Amino acid sequence: MLKRIAKWARRVKRDAYALYLAARDPRVPWYAKFVSLVVAAYAISPVDLIPDFVPVLGYLDDVIIVPAGIALAIKLIPPEVMAEHRELAAAAQERPSSAIAGAVIVGLWAVVLCVFGLLLFRWATVR
Numbered sequence: 001m002l003k004r005i006a007k008w009a010r011r012v013k014r015d016a017y018a019l020y021l022a023a024r025d026p027r028v029p030w031y032a033k034f035v036s037l038v039v040a041a042y043a044i045s046p047v048d049l050i051p052d053f054v055p056v057l058g059y060l061d062d063v064i065i066v067p068a069g070i071a072l073a074i075k076l077i078p079p080e081v082m083a084e085h086r087e088l089a090a091a092a093q094e095r096p097s098s099a100i101a102g103a104v105i106v107g108l109w110a111v112v113l114c115v116f117g118l119l120l121f122r123w124a125t126v127r
Helices: 002-023 029-044 057-076 079-091 099-126
Strands: none
Touching: 002 029, 002 057, 002 079, 029 057, 029 099
């Protein structure tokens, strides 16, 4: 069971990096590039939408959100292009880490918190 999970996790990491590579390929449509970059940035980012120290929910994004995003992006990319980038990703030694991707995720969190704060403030002042 543990070997299957480890194999699945390696495949998810490989596909996230393959999406990053595919997003830079001119043969990929713009909408697939956008989805691929967002998913790859989130997967590569050192910052999670739900921090890992939150019990159960912390790993929920790693187990559900990232694979679902990867599956969506893969469906948007031509199969021969994705196969080529999977091979390149498998040949790569290590997964990249991106400070820019981390900044984007932190920025998204800030926007979500601001919107939530404004909605909460409006709700509190209407009463």
